[in-house]
Amino acid sequence: xxxxxxxxxxxxxxxxxxxxxxxxxxxxxxxxxxxxxxxxxxxxxxxxxxxxxxxxxxxxxxxxxxxxxxxxxxxxxxxxxxxxxxxxxxxxxxxxxxxxxxxxxxxxxxxxxxxxxxxxxxxxxxxxxxxxxxxxxxxxxxxxxxxxxxxxxxxxxxxxxxxxxxxxxxxxxxxxxxxxxxxxxxxxxxxxxxxxxxxxxxxxxxxxxxxxxxxxxxxxxxxxxxxxxxxxxxxxxxxxxxxxxxxxxxxxxxxxxxxxxxxxxxxxxxxxxxxxxxxxxxxxxxxxxxxxxxxxxxxxxxxxxxxxxxxxxxxxxxxxxxxxxxxxxxxxxxxxxxxxxxxxxxxxxxxxxxxxxxxxxxxxxxxxxxxxxxxxxxxxx
Amino acid sequence: xxxxxxxxxxxxxxxxxxxxxxxxxxxxxxxxxxxxxxxxxxxxxxxxxxxxxxxxxxxxxxxxxxxxxxxxxxxxxxxxxxxxxxxxxxxxxxxxxxxxxxxxxxxxxxxxxxxxxxxxxxxxxxxxxxxxxxxxxxxxxxxxxxxxxxxxxxxxxxxxxxxxxxxxxxxxxxxxxxxxxxxxxxxxxxxxxxxxxxxxxxxxxxxxxxxxxxxxxxx
Numbered sequence: 378x379x380x381x382x383x384x385x386x387x388x389x390x391x392x393x394x395x396x397x398x399x400x401x402x403x404x405x406x407x408x409x410x411x412x413x414x415x416x417x418x419x420x421x422x423x424x425x426x427x428x429x430x431x432x433x434x435x436x437x438x439x440x441x442x443x444x445x446x447x448x449x450x451x452x453x454x455x456x457x458x459x460x461x462x463x464x465x466x467x468x469x470x471x472x473x474x475x476x477x478x479x480x481x482x483x484x485x486x487x488x489x490x491x492x493x494x495x496x497x498x499x500x501x502x503x504x505x506x507x508x509x510x511x512x513x514x515x516x517x518x519x520x521x522x523x524x525x526x527x528x529x530x531x532x533x534x535x536x537x538x539x540x541x542x543x544x545x546x547x548x549x550x551x552x553x554x555x556x557x558x559x560x561x562x563x564x565x566x567x568x569x570x571x572x573x574x575x576x577x578x579x580x581x582x583x584x585x586x587x588x589x590x591x592x593x594x595x596x597x598x599x600x601x602x603x604x605x606x607x608x609x610x611x612x613x614x615x616x617x618x619x620x621x622x623x624x625x626x627x628x629x630x631x632x633x634x635x636x637x638x639x640x641x642x643x644x645x646x647x648x649x650x651x652x653x654x655x656x657x658x659x660x661x662x663x664x665x666x667x668x669x670x671x672x673x674x675x676x677x678x679x680x681x682x683x684x685x686x687x688x689x690x691x692x693x694x695x696x697x698x699x700x701x702x703x704x705x706x707x708x709x710x711x712x713x714x715x716x717x718x719x720x721x722x723x724x725x726x727x728x729x730x731x732x733x734x735x736x737x738x739x740x741x742x743x744x745x746x747x748x749x750x751x752x753x754x755x756x757x758x
Numbered sequence: 759x760x761x762x763x764x765x766x767x768x769x770x771x772x773x774x775x776x777x778x779x780x781x782x783x784x785x786x787x788x789x790x791x792x793x794x795x796x797x798x799x800x801x802x803x804x805x806x807x808x809x810x811x812x813x814x815x816x817x818x819x820x821x822x823x824x825x826x827x828x829x830x831x832x833x834x835x836x837x838x839x840x841x842x843x844x845x846x847x848x849x850x851x852x853x854x855x856x857x858x859x860x861x862x863x864x865x866x867x868x869x870x871x872x873x874x875x876x877x878x879x880x881x882x883x884x885x886x887x888x889x890x891x892x893x894x895x896x897x898x899x900x901x902x903x904x905x906x907x908x909x910x911x912x913x914x915x916x917x918x919x920x921x922x923x924x925x926x927x928x929x930x931x932x933x934x935x936x937x938x939x940x941x942x943x944x945x946x947x948x949x950x951x952x953x954x955x956x957x958x959x960x961x962x963x964x965x966x967x968x969x970x971x972x973x974x975x976x977x
Contacts, residue, residue: 510873510881536923568860569867571875605844606860635799641777641792648784663957690950701942703921711923723924732880733918736887740911743891751892754885757877 403434403488406478411493414464416507419500421466424476426490428461434482440465441477443492449477468498509757516731521724528720536722541680541698542711548654548678549586557653558593559583562643562668564659564683565636568602571706572684576659577603577610578709578718579682583656584614588623596629597646599639604631640664644671657681657696658705661688669695682708771972774964816841887914913941 406426414421429435438456440463441449456463468474473495479487528534552559561580566573580596587594594611598604608629615624632642644667647655655672657665657679665681665688672679673695681692682700692699700708706725710718739750776791816838823831840862846855890907893899899907919931920938927935969975 507873510876513876513880514873534924535926537925537927539923567867568863569871571868571871574864574868602844602860602863605847605856606864608847609856609860633796633799634803635795638795638799642796644780645784645789645792648780666957686945687949687953690946690953693946694950703923707923726922726924729918729922732884733915735884736911736914739884739888740891743888744895746895748892751885751888754881754888757881 403480403482403486404430405488406438406480406490409476409478409490409493411474411476411496413496413499416501416504417498419470419498420468421464422468422474422476422496422498423462423464424478424493425462426478429458429480433480435480436483437481438463439479439481439487441479441489443475443477444472445495451479455481470498470500473497506756509753517724517728520727520731521721524722524724524727525717525720528716528723531716534716534719534723536707536711536719539700539704539707539711541682541700541704542708544678544680544698545583545712546586548656548680549583549590549592551678552653553590553592555653558595558650559587559654559656560643560647560650560652560672560677561594561596561656562659563596563598563603563607564657564661565599565639565664566603566660567600568606570660572658572660573600573603575706575709576682577607579656579658579705579712580607581610581614582709582712584611585618588615588618588620591620591623593625594628595646595650595652597632597639597643598630599632599634599636601631601634604629636662636664640667643668647671647675647677651675652677655679657683657692658700658708659683661685661692666691666695672696767971771968774968883914887911912937917941 406429409424409426411422411424413419414423424440426438435458437458438460440452440456442452442465443449452465452467453463463478465474465476474497475495476493478490480490481487524534549559561583563573563576563580566576568574584594586592596607596611598607608626611629612621612624612626615621632639646652647668648671652672652675655668655677657668657672658681661668661683662685665683665685669679669681669692679696680698680700681696682705683689683692684702684705686702689699689701703725707722710722735750742748742750773791773794776787777795779785780788816834819828819831819834820838821831822828823834840859843855843859846852887910890899890903890910894904894907916934916938918938920935920942922931922935925931966976970977
């Protein structure tokens with residue numbers, strides 16, 4: 378009996394010794410620093426430390442935080458051994474925090490790093506990481522402004538043929554001859570969507586022609602703000618054409634802001650009113666094929682345009698003409714031939730030339746082992 | 759199953775069939791379902807706007823400011839005032855005031871959208887096109903991987919050329935832009951197939967509802 382008790386005691390002592398010996402080998406995380414996270418609104422502090430050596434026995438890290446003279450408290454979950462940083466986003470501005478990084482091993486033995494100096498989260502007004510983005514935007518803007526200036530001085534700016542836009546007059550003419558209306562949908566996008574803005578500028582050009590031809594232009598809207606902008610634009614177009622009497626505000630109306638209810642409503646309109654021409658321009662989602670197929674079934678000439686790449690195949694399949702992506706943005710310049718829009722279009726082409734050159738140069742440099750273009754592009758994130 | 763659940767299933771089945779009836783032609787059942795759908799969605803949208811927009815973002819901060827609870831609520835008077843300008847269209851004499859909130863909204867929206875579009879659609883895409891060539895230099899990419907990297911550059915460059923509007927497409931530009939449009943069409947074809955599969959899944963879900971929950975033909 379005594380022997381068994383002795384064995385148990387010896388075994389326990391041995392286990393304890395091994396555990397202590399092992400935990401003694403566990404090195405504390407080194408070079409632990411806590412700094413205010415750069416380029417943020419002061420809502421976080423970043424804690425960093427060096428990678429643990431492979432044979433260190435560390436299996437994870439726990440971050441501990443202290444506010445002023447308070448107790449150290451554990452924050453967040455246990456971090457994996459590969460972690461070398463942690464962002465504490467649960468802080469208040471104006472409060473100083475200090476941190477300890479606790480290394481934990483498989484036996485849950487722990488060892489703490491030195492406590493960092495107290496640090497406060499501060500907001501930055503300027504995001505230095507976005508400087509390349511700013512430079513690119515300035516370059517693009519300069520190219521556009523230069524070309525607008527050029528166009529306004531009377532320089533002739535060439536715009537290549539876009540078949541979908543050449544059909545606009547044909548569609549309006551057809552509706553006029555048939556004595557039927559034109560249906561124009563600006564899609565589901567909000568007023569700040571690039572495609573919606575492009576769609577509204579095309580609509581203004583279409584409205585000029587419908588004012589001339591006295592053709593009814595029906596615009597069902599999904600967004601109340603888009604509705605107001607569209608009414609203003611169409612009204613201005615009718616005024617500029619000297620036909621304010623032909624403008625009917627009730628032809629531009631709100632349907633609903635629900636996606637499929639809007640699709641059902643517009644589909645019903647197509648079936649009952651049987652418009653001779655249908656324009657589907659802007660941002661579209663899953664309802665694109667419902668609208669395009671119904672328009673096709675009533676025999677309308679359809680001109681679609683969107684930058685939603687997943688909906689383009691449906692428009693290409695079901696519509697007579699489709700403006701693909703950037704053709705939608707180019708449409709207003711193409712239709713109006715206004716110097717400002719033409720200049721802007723050529724400025725955008727210069728931007729594309731810049732991207733083109735960056736790709737060719739980037740590929741050549743990468744093949745030579747120089748990767749400063751990719752590093753620069755990476756920095757923007 | 760309780761009575762209300764059964765009524766719900768019958769109403770859902772009736773409305774599903776009413777909506778599908780448009781595949782034959784426009785008819786009173788479709789019109790009823792369409793108008794009900796539009797009306798319910800507008801009503802729901804208005805309630806949602808009041809409870810998720812007006813009350814938390816305008817009414818509560820404003821009343822808190824009025825009662826002296828939090829004076830920062832007075833700042834909300836600026837956007838509230840700008841929003842109220844939308845009602846200027848109700849007065850023909852003051853309808854021009856609506857241009858201010860519209861200009862602010864478009865300017866604000868563009869300001870937020872343009873940097874993000876530049877970063878996600880230009881910087882990231884350019885980097886993604888160039889980056890595999892670093893792996894080719896390092897010797898970690900070979901065979902099929904090299905072919906894919908070259909194909910991607912050819913596709914991007916030719917598609918970019920297609921979207922040049924201020925240059926006449928003739929000579930080499932014409933042929934390169936034709937290659938570009940071919941790449942686009944291959945992409946659209948693949949997206950078409952992918953999306954159709956998703957839509958078929960939606961149809962199966964509806965048919966499953968009709969046959970299982972409504973008619974109990976399948977379990």
